[in-house]
Amino acid sequence: MRRVVIILAALAAISCDASEQRIAADQLPNLVLQPADLPSFSQFGLGAQVTADAHAGPRKDPARFGRLGGWIARYRPADASVRNGPLVVESRADLFPSASAAKQDLDAYSTEYETTITRSSGKKLGEVAVGDEARAFTFGSGSDFFYVVAWRNANGTASVLVEGSAVTIDDAILLARKQSARLAAATR
C-alpha cells in the first residue's frame, strides 16, 4: 500500500511538472535587462555567464541543480560624470529544468548573500514583491552601497544588483520588475 502511495505521488509530481509553466532555454538572451530598460546607461557586459562571472559559494557550479544555462548583462552610466544613483547594474538570469530546481537556486542566492552581508556588515531586507518569490539584500559602506534583488519566475531565477554612492532599494526593485516582466513574458 505504501509503495502504491509513493508511486501515485511520483506520478502526480511528474504530471505537475509536465503542466508546469516554463521558460525555454533559447529565451535566455532576452531574460536580462536590455539597453531599452536603462536609457542613459551603457552596457559593458553581455553574454552567457562564464567562469569569471561566477561568485564563490553555492551558485558557483554552473551545473548546479541541473541548470540549463545563464545569461548576464552589466551596465553603467553612459555619462562618466554621473555620481548619483546607480553606477553599476548587473542583471543575471538562469534557467533550470523545473520550478523546484529554480527554488533551490533562489535558496542558494540567499546563502550566497547571507555570507556576503555577514562579511560586509549588510542586512537581509524584508518582503519584496518581484516574480513568484523574491529575496533582497543590502551591503556596502562609505560611498559604495549595493542592493540586490533575487527572485524566481517559473523555472528561472534572476537577480539585479545595483551599486552606487546614493542608491536605494527602490532603484533595484524598479529594474528587477522590468526584468521580471521579461521572464513572465517568456513563460509558456
Next chain:
Amino acid sequence: MPRRIWLARTLAAVFVATIVFSGGASITSAAEDDVVLDPKVIGDPDENGAPPSGTIDFRDVDAGNALTECPQAGSTDNQPKPLDQRAKDKVEQLSNGGNDVKTNQDYACFPQDETSIAINPTNPKNAIGGANDYRLGWGSSGFYATTDGGNHWYDGVKPFPTVAGVARDHIDGGGDPSIAFDRDGIAYYNDLHFMRENDESGIFVARSTNGGFTWSRPCVPAGTDAAAVCGGNGDVRRPGDGTVAYTRDNDNSVNGSVPAHDKNYMTTGPRPAGVMPTCFAPISKTPIAAGTAACPTSIIGVDRLYVTWTIFFQGTATINLSYSDDRAYSWSAPKVISGSAPFCAGGVTTNGCDSNQFSTPTVNPTTGALFVAFENFNTPDENQYLVVRSTDGGATFQGPFFVSTVFDVNYPRSGALRPDCTARGQGGRNVLTNSCFRVNSGGNVVVDRRGGDFADDLYLVFSDNRNGQRVSSNTDVFLFTSKDGGTTWIGPTRVNDDPSQQPTVAQGTRDCGRVSGRTCPATAQNFGNDQWFPWIDISYKGDLNVVFYDRRLDTASTAGEWPTSRAAPNGRPGNYLVWNFGAQCSITTTATVTATTTTIPAAARQCLGDEAAIVAVPTSSPNPASGATIPGGAQTVFPFQNFNVSDTPSNWDYTFRAGIFAGDYNNVAVGRDQNVWAFWTDARNGRSARQQSGRNPICEQSDVFSDQYSANGGGKVSNSATQGMDLYLVTPCPLEAQDKGAKEK
C-alpha cells in the same frame, strides 16, 4: 579543492588529538594565541588553492572589430599607414613623448598582455617577445621579433597546434607565453593551448631558426610509435613535434573531467656532465638514445629544453616537468616535481606539496643544474615559495626547499569584500586597492650565469601584501637569494625603495578584517603604494635587473574610470595609475651560506637589505601569527637603484574587459652585451568604453612595449614620467575609433 581537503584533515586531526590527549595532557591550542585565526576558506573557495592563470578565465572572449585604428602611441614602424588615420588625442601625444616602443604592430584595438622576452645569445640585436594576443578576436599567442636592436618589430600570431585524426584545423585558445633561445640561437616559444568549449588542453613549444619571424607548428600525433602520423597527406612534420603534453576531453564540456594544463614556463641550458641526449617516441614517450635512426644526432640540440607547468586535476595542482634534447621535436613524459615536504600540509598524500602555481625554471649555464621555483598553497593560512633542484637533467629532484612565507591571503579580493570588482565581472580573485585587475604573488627565480664560486647562487623575486591590508593594499617586491644551490635562502630584501610601512597592531596589523580581534582603521591608512608582477634576470657580469609594475608616482589622484572602485571600501587617494619600473644591483662577490652559517659573510651580503637574514626552515607548515613583525616591513637600507622604465602613466582600468585583466606576469631579459630589455604591457592606448557595449569593447586595450637600458646604469626616476597625469585618469574613447557602421551619428 586542496584547502577543503586540508580543512577536513585538520578537523579530523584536531578531533583525534582531542580524544588522544584529553586525558589530562597539556595541550597548546590556538586559544593561547593573541587572536584566533579564521581559516582561509570561510565560504569562499576561491581564496584557497592555486589559482588558474592566463587566458583560461576568458575563454569566452569574442572581441569586436575596430574598423578604424586605435591610438598607436609608441609605434616606430615604417609600414604603409591606414587611409583614415585619426587625429591624435592629448594622451596619445603625451604617450609618444618617450622612447618606449610598441612592439605589436596591429592597428586594431585588441589587447596584448602577459609578456615574455628573450635575447639571442648569438646576435644581441635579435630579441623575441611573446604575449597573450587577442587580435584574432580571441586569446592567442602573439610573437614580436626585432633584428635591429629593438628599433623596429615584426609581429604575428604563432601557428596553432594541430591534433592528428581530429576533423578540425587547430587547438583554439592560446596564451601563457614563454620565450627562450638555446646557445645556437634557435628560438623557442612555449605556450598553452586549449579548446574553448571543453576541457581539452596542452602545453606546446614552437621553434624558430630565423630570429622569430617564422615558427614551427606543433603537432599532437596519432597512431603508434612505429606508425605515428601528424596531419594529412603530405604533412612533412615529425609526429609529436612541439607537443610537450596534451589531454583530450572525455565528455566535450567544461567541467574538469580530465587534467587541465596551465601556467607553463620554459628555459634552456647545457645537459649536466654525464647526461646523454635522448629523444622520445611520439606516442609512448619511450626514451630513444641519440645516434639511432629514430634519434639522429643531427637533430640533437646544443642545449636541453625544460618546460614546467601546472596540472590541475581532482583538487590538486602539481608542478610538472618535461624536457627535450632534440630542439623540441620530442618531449619526455611529464614528471611531477613538486614533491613533498614537512612544510606542506593538507595534500592528498601526507606532506604532499600538491597545490602549486607559477612555476619558473632556470638552468646554470656552466653546470647544467636545474632549479624550479613555484608558489605552494598547502598551508593553513599564508602561502609559501618553494624551490626544487635537479643536477641530472631533470631525472631526479631534490627538495622542495623552503624559500619564504608569502603573505598573499590579505589581498583585497573580489567577492564579498570587494563587491565593486565582482560587479565589474571579476570572479573571486586577488585585486589591489583602487582597481579590479587580478594580481598574484608570482615571480621567478634565476641562477647566476658566471659559474665558479657563483654557480650555486640563485635570486628569486615575488611580491606580497605583508605591508598592507585588505582595505588598503601595499604590495611590495622582495628578493631572496641562495648561496648554496637553493637549499638555504637569505631574505627578504625589499626591492622597491619607496616608502612602505607595515601595519602596526594599533592599526589592525596586516590581518585586519580577516582575523578575529584585528579591526581595520575607520579610514584606510596609506602604508605605501603597490608594486606587483616582479621579474628578475642577471647579466653575465652579475648585475641583477628586476622589473615590476609600480604606482608610486601617483600620490594624489582621486578621479578614475570606475569611481566606486576608487573609493571602495575606504580607499585612499593616489595609488591608481601604473608605470613599469626597473631596479638594479650588482653582485661582484659571493660566499657560501648554509643553514649552519651563523653570520652572513660580507662577501655574500651584496644586494641584501638590512632585514635580510638566513631563513629558518620550518618543520611544519608555517603559520605566522597575526601581530608578529614580519621582516620586510622596516627596511632602511635599499641596495636596489629604482627607476621608471615606461615613460608615461597607464590607466589599467582600460586594459581589457572593464579593467579586470592585464595578464599575470611581466618580463625582462639581459643580453650578453649588458643590454637590458624590459618588455611589458600597458594601457596608454586604451580608452574609456562607455559608448560601446559588450564585454570586450574596442577602446579598452593594452599593448606591449619594450625599452632598453644598461645592465648597471638604468638611471633614476624621471620627472617627465608624471607629465599630464590627470589626462590619463579618465580618457574618453575617440568616436573615430568606433565602427563607422555602428557608431551613433
